[in-house]
Amino acid sequence: MTHTFGPAQARDFLQRYADKISAHAQELTDLDAAIGDADHGSNMQRGMQAVVAALPAEGNPSALLKSAAMALISKVGGASGPLYGTALLRAASSQTDKAEWTSEDLRAALEAAYAGLIERGKAQVGDKTMLDAWRPALDALQKGTPEAAATAARAGSDATKAMLAKKGRASYLGERSVGHLDPGSVSSALLFEALAEALA
């Protein structure tokens, strides 16, 4: 299935993601309280508010995503700021000139984003991080729709519950991390859901 990711979709995606983060901020913070330091919701909310506030009036998808990346990097701090910021920056850099991205452009951009997450965080799939939502989402996108990717991200996030954390603050808990969802995987599932809705 094909779709177009132009300025309108990019803008819609970021706005929808900001709304979802707002709606789920408390949930994300509560998840982080269990195995981290209880700030993932407030971190992401602060960041996505800054993203929306900073969005330029004009600009192609690359420019919009780059603006979002810089806002996240400047405002979030913690682990999630550099991770999401790097991801969006890499996506933006994958296609700087085009006014509209094809579905193939978007897929490549998201793979570049994923490579950025790996490079920045040095984690692997199965370490109980946001990667565990991203990888299945990208795999689903290879032959399926954005909705399929969103569904896969959510399933991947749900699967983190059984995992033992190997990276981030949760890793200090060792065995005690098992039985809790990874908060970053949940905020990543929200990201793929926002993207699917923007492309629907």
Added chain:
Amino acid sequence: MTHTFGPAQARDFLQRYADKISAHAQELTDLDAAIGDADHGSNMQRGMQAVVAALPAEGNPSALLKSAAMALISKVGGASGPLYGTALLRAASSQTDKAEWTSEDLRAALEAAYAGLIERGKAQVGDKTMLDAWRPALDALQKGTPEAAATAARAGSDATKAMLAKKGRASYLGERSVGHLDPGSVSSALLFEALAEALA
């Protein structure tokens, strides 16, 4: 009524006072907890144990009282150490040579002790301190027995309950000090009781 205060009586007095302090240590500390810093019982107990431990095998009343004074000064600290120490030192100095004191010698020695308390503490009768036990005791002793002095000391101590503290830690409490016995007046009543028993 006349009596003799020789080495045996001096020794008996100090031993009895130490025993009474031990028996009432908790009570004295509880009284101090209400309007001071909850240490009068332990201060006096530490001091009187040192007094008994340091008592020389030989010596006239002056030597025995001086030894007790030095032990109190060295071990008690706080307000009560210098006060009781100074009092006993002045008493000891009032008659340094005699092997035995007459009742008049003893009265003069106790007046010297009282003058030492005033000089050291700069308090007045009515300030809710140990003076409020000492002054009535000495007045009673002028024409009465040591038992009468002990009774007067206790009555004087009881009367501190209604007083407003003007000296010592209790004074920081202002009005809140009313309604509590002054701990030092209670330990002073015990002193006059020990003395009466030693002279009985």
Added chain:
Amino acid sequence: MKKIMNAVADIVRESCEGFALAHADLVRLSTDPLFLCRADSMSGRVGLLSGGGSGHEPLHSGFIGRGMLSAACPGEVFTSPVPDQMLAATKAISGGKGVLYIVKNYTGDVMNFELAAELAAAEGIEVQSVVIGDDVAVEDSTWTAGRRGVGGTVLLEKIAGAAAEAGADLAEVKKVAEGVMENVRSMGLALTGATVPAAGKPNFVLADDEMELGIGIHGEPGRERTAMKSADELVDALLGPIIGDLGLGRGEEVIAFTNGMGGTPLLELYVAHRQVVKHLEGLGVRVARHLVGNFITSLEMQGMSITLMRASAEQLRLWDAPVVTPALRWGA
């Protein structure tokens, strides 16, 4: 009660031992009787001796060294030391020019130092004493035990120490100390109580919305138990009585000392200090020197005190003079 200690009876001695090990370059320890004194010779200088109950660290031991105290006598926690300690310390630091006792105005401290001074005089050592009472929370000082010695003590020890280090004689050092006392005032507040090891439980308990205003350094009650306020309001509540009592006015210069009671993080103390400076600037009073930190404490109590000293050029010069002690160092 949870404390990093072995036996209650050993906490003061063991702490002094650890202190002497950590600061062997600056101090020497005597364990019987217990006191700490400068590692270098005192000859030719006036000795400065202070002391008091333990639990207020770094006061006083932390201020032993060049340009400040010559010796300190630690009592049991919140209990005055005894004259034996003071006499032994006096002898240890007597360098021929006499010794000044710096005494915080608490009945027990005053009397024990008085006795020590009498004993030292009997041994031919010239001793003078100053009794500091800088706590404006105690209002009625004529009929009571008087104002308590609190934060101003730190400033006094620094400034008198500088005079002694420079070779001033006993009368001059005493005059410098009195010059500090005339111009320094403090007030404190507590957010929590503190637990004296021998007592095993907090000396008082405050609710989550309460604080005790005008507290002494042993948790003695102050002016009033009142509702918790914002940092700026707390600072204003402390500064009002201090400024009023000092009669501070436009154009004057002060040393401003924001002190933690032990358990309050530096993060918060600096928030308070910001308002100290702003409040004074608003009145046209210049903060010429700043001191912020936990210097005269009350065990793990949370809270703070503020001390202001109206400072002359000469007093600022003495404040700036080199000081090399475990807790206060500069200029050397």
Added chain:
Amino acid sequence: MKKIMNAVADIVRESCEGFALAHADLVRLSTDPLFLCRADSMSGRVGLLSGGGSGHEPLHSGFIGRGMLSAACPGEVFTSPVPDQMLAATKAISGGKGVLYIVKNYTGDVMNFELAAELAAAEGIEVQSVVIGDDVAVEDSTWTAGRRGVGGTVLLEKIAGAAAEAGADLAEVKKVAEGVMENVRSMGLALTGATVPAAGKPNFVLADDEMELGIGIHGEPGRERTAMKSADELVDALLGPIIGDLGLGRGEEVIAFTNGMGGTPLLELYVAHRQVVKHLEGLGVRVARHLVGNFITSLEMQGMSITLMRASAEQLRLWDAPVVTPALRWGA
């Protein structure tokens, strides 16, 4: 929660403002983006930048000055600062010889400093980084986020700072920093939790007979929650893993650093330090230098950490070199 603060959102900035007012002789404040840097010029010297969440004061801002850090970026309480702050601070202290980032090993800190380094490189400033993880409480460091940066950070900042002050180039300063990291290990324990202002309640609660062994500086859980012990036993429990991991043996020399977590009185820290020295002496290890106090804290948490560093003659020389900062001063 009772804190000396105004609004939660303002506590870090207001604290930095108070800090800059109190130490205007040593530091300068930038409020947007937020960082603190040396008041004197950095030209001709390698810049040393650190930073991290607030709530660990005096770390890092308190260590800005001659012979130690050039600048520090404070994040929100217990939250990493962001690259904007780091980049601005990097530019402010870049004196032509490059900048070394000193990063405590927490995922967020590491990534944000990494991003800052990339941004600085893009602006033509040479940046190197060291990531310190000295906490032996984290045992399995290969498969996890690795050991946390704790007390060793203070020693690293002092020693690398001395090298930079002496004019070493960036590669040399980095090598000195790595030399510290190889030889320094720490472990801590908590007797109480701490309350992050934004959270409003303690991050954990311990019973009156419990302590948490192997805690990080944010109250992250450690090795085990266990029964409260005597000071000597607590010290032994911390020293065991440190000494084992360092492989310390008879005849070696160390710097011993007994650190308070913020709410523990000095009285208790010195009791602990006494046992640190006795324990090491028993093993034939000489404590060549001592540091005792609240230097890397966790708000008002009660507890302590111990840091040992095996020190060469050259490292001791750098340790002894003059340092003039708000929180650490000597030799100048």
